[in-house]
Amino acid sequence: MHTMLEQHYQRKLxxxxxxxxxxxxxxxxxxxxxxxxxxxxxxxxxxGQAITHLPLLLEGAVKIMRxxxxxxxxxxxxxxxxxxxxxxxxxxxxxxxxxxxxTVEEDSEMVLVPLAYLDKWLGDFPTWKAYVFxxxxxxxxxFLESIDSLAFLRMDERLAKYLxxxxxxxxxxxxRTTHQEIAIDLHTSRVxxxxxxKQLEKEGLVQLSRNLITVxxxxxxx
Amino acid sequence: MHTMLEQHYQRKLxxxxxxxxxxxxxxxxxxxxxxxxxxxxxxxxxxGQAITHLPLLLEGAVKIMRxxxxxxxxxxxxxxxxxxxxxxxxxxxxxxxxxxxxTVEEDSEMVLVPLAYLDKWLGDFPTWKAYVFxxxxxxxxxFLESIDSLAFLRMDERLAKYLxxxxxxxxxxxxRTTHQEIAIDLHTSRVxxxxxxKQLEKEGLVQLSRNLITVxxxxxxx
DNA sequence: CCGCCACTGTAACTTAGGTTACAAGCCGGA
DNA sequence: TCCGGCTTGTAACCTAAGTTACAGTGGCGG
Numbered sequence: 001m002h003t004m005l006e007q008h009y010q011r012k013l014x015x016x017x018x019x020x021x022x023x024x025x026x027x028x029x030x031x032x033x034x035x036x037x038x039x040x041x042x043x044x045x046x047x048g049q050a051i052t053h054l055p056l057l058l059e060g061a062v063k064i065m066r067x068x069x070x071x072x073x074x075x076x077x078x079x080x081x082x083x084x085x086x087x088x089x090x091x092x093x094x095x096x097x098x099x100x101x102x103t104v105e106e107d108s109e110m111v112l113v114p115l116a117y118l119d120k121w122l123g124d125f126p127t128w129k130a131y132v133f134x135x136x137x138x139x140x141x142x143f144l145e146s147i148d149s150l151a152f153l154r155m156d157e158r159l160a161k162y163l164x165x166x167x168x169x170x171x172x173x174x175x176r177t178t179h180q181e182i183a184i185d186l187h188t189s190r191v192x193x194x195x196x197x198k199q200l201e202k203e204g205l206v207q208l209s210r211n212l213i214t215v216x217x218x219x220x221x222x
Numbered sequence: 223m224h225t226m227l228e229q230h231y232q233r234k235l236x237x238x239x240x241x242x243x244x245x246x247x248x249x250x251x252x253x254x255x256x257x258x259x260x261x262x263x264x265x266x267x268x269x270g271q272a273i274t275h276l277p278l279l280l281e282g283a284v285k286i287m288r289x290x291x292x293x294x295x296x297x298x299x300x301x302x303x304x305x306x307x308x309x310x311x312x313x314x315x316x317x318x319x320x321x322x323x324x325t326v327e328e329d330s331e332m333v334l335v336p337l338a339y340l341d342k343w344l345g346d347f348p349t350w351k352a353y354v355f356x357x358x359x360x361x362x363x364x365f366l367e368s369i370d371s372l373a374f375l376r377m378d379e380r381l382a383k384y385l386x387x388x389x390x391x392x393x394x395x396x397x398r399t400t401h402q403e404i405a406i407d408l409h410t411s412r413v414x415x416x417x418x419x420k421q422l423e424k425e426g427l428v429q430l431s432r433n434l435i436t437v438x439x440x441x442x443x444x
Numbered sequence: 445c446c447g448c449c450a451c452t453g454t455a456a457c458t459t460a461g462g463t464t465a466c467a468a469g470c471c472g473g474a
Numbered sequence: 475t476c477c478g479g480c481t482t483g484t485a486a487c488c489t490a491a492g493t494t495a496c497a498g499t500g501g502c503g504g
Contacts, residue, residue, distance in 0.1 A: 066366065066369060066370065066373070068370055068373075068374040070374070072373070072374050074369065074373045074374075076369070087362055089355065089358070090355050090356070090358045090359030090362055099362075099363070099366055100366075119351075122344070122351070123345055129341075129344070133311060133312050134312070136311070136312045136358055137312030139362075140309055140312060140321075140361075140362075140365070141321070143362070143365040143366075143369065144288065144321055144322075144365075146369050147288060147296065147298070147365065147368050147369060147372065148288065148290055150369065150372035150373055151288070151290075151294070151296045151372055151409050152290045152292070152294050152296075152409070154490070154491090155490075155491065156490090178450085178451065178452090179451075179452070180450090180451080187373050187374070188491075188492080189491085189492055189493075190451090190452090191453090191454090191491095191492075191493075191494090192490090192491060192492065192493095194451095194452060194453065194454085195453090195454085195491090196491095197452095198452095198453075198454090208452085209452095210450090210451065210452075210499085210500060210501085211450095211451075376460070376461090377460075377461065378460095400480085400481065400482090401481075401482070402480090402481080410461075410462080411461085411462055411463075412481090412482090413461095413462075413463075413464090413483090413484090414460095414461060414462065416481095416482060416483065416484085417461090417483090417484085419482095420482095420483075420484090430482085432469080432470060432471090432480095432481065432482075433480095433481075
């Protein structure tokens with residue numbers, strides 16, 4: 001049995017989705033959804049794990065990664081406020097197993113909706129349908145972006161793009177991370193990242209210190 | 223004004239989609255769709271071109287490629303009988319511009335449905351909805367496959383995978399193409415392809431001759 | 445305050461893959 | 475039949491990126 005979302009979450013839900021969903025759908029989400037809070041570093045979903053709910057992100061950031069059989073990883077994209085996992089839609093019709101890993105990048109709040117409702121709402125709420133297809137579109141674009149980067153860019157360009165993206169997602173020019181972290185996200189080695197970062201520093205584009213990269217210009221290469 | 227699909231296409235439509243769509247939907251497609259035939263090498267759709275119709279493939283194969291601003295290309299996947307362009311679904315809600323190039327790999331027949339009907343049918347026909355989401359799921363999987371290959375495989379493994387895939391799509395162990403063609407699809411250089419193919423030949427996995435690669439075993443490197 | 449550990453810098457080396465160059469074979473058309 | 479263009483093979487070379495090794499440094503816990 002369900003209890004309605006508490007005020008705190010209702011307000012945030014409204015901030016993130018109120019402008020796009022019709023009131024009846026918002027009511028439905030409040031009635032059905034379960035609120036969840038995650039802390040930075042939490043593993044929200046792993047590869048192969050069964051998908052049972054759709055997350056609607058109210059706050060924070062979630063990092064979506066791919067991993068191969070050898071344990072090699074690659075960052076795909078971030079989910080932010082107003083986003084959801086577009087792959088759940090199609091999973092819900094077929095596999096129901098996650099093909100990606102989702103870890104919490106910044107403390108996050110979200111509302112979880114059981115998969116069963118997704119389909120029902122498609123017919124009931126036009127704004128839900130629009131949101132679903134818009135999410136799928138956004139994710140397909142992210143995939144194409146990833147493919148472009150991997151196929152067409154050199155590592156220094158991928159690094160610059162990564163930093164730019166990180167600034168966008170966090171909204172800060174101060175990137176608090178280690179070279180090792182970046183190496184994992186880009187699927188390269190720490191030494192390579194240090195080398196290329198040092199190059200960017202020599203060009204005056206960033207400033208390096210321990211656990212911190214300060215971006216000096218969004219003009220980062222290109 | 224529309225004329226109904228002629229018998230020839232109706233039969234093929236039934237072969238490719240009859241088992242999955244309800245009769246009312248098949249009737250609707252026959253009433254609305256326009257049949258088209260393309261020849262090998264034809265450019266069906268280019269990047270930036272407006273999307274107005276959804277293609278339902280009855281026969282043949284269509285190669286989907288990505289291109290960057292410098293004109294560098296990369297093969298994404300093939301569409302075959304029973305397939306459709308999943309990206310059109312989401313395009314239809316937003317951009318309406320193609321982000322990929324579609325060229326005809328083998329002479330193809332298809333039925334084109336104006337985008338306006340996609341949305342309508344979603345509500346009217348459960349099998350259509352299932353097909354749409356299953357197509358999206360399949361394409362997302364292809365994207366993840368591409369990303370995995372680019373991020374985690376060496377060029378020799380990507381080449382082997384490419385050849386395996388080509389055998390699957392064409393249903394023949396004889397691959398009629400040039401090293402240059404392969405180089406474009408994998409976004410590498412002809413010399414590299416020749417080098418690696420020669421290696422595969424030395425290992426007894428393929429046999430090379432002019433404009434022809436004969437695959438000797440589907441065991442092509444794992 | 446000391447010692448440890450995580451993080452960073454850098455050198456030296458290796459390797460995959462891209463580039464240039466050229467020779468030779470095949471094939472179709474004049 | 476001969477020419478020219480497309481295709482393939484291969485060598486020699488270059489560059490980006492991965493690897494190994496090690497030194498220095500900053501911060502935190504004991």
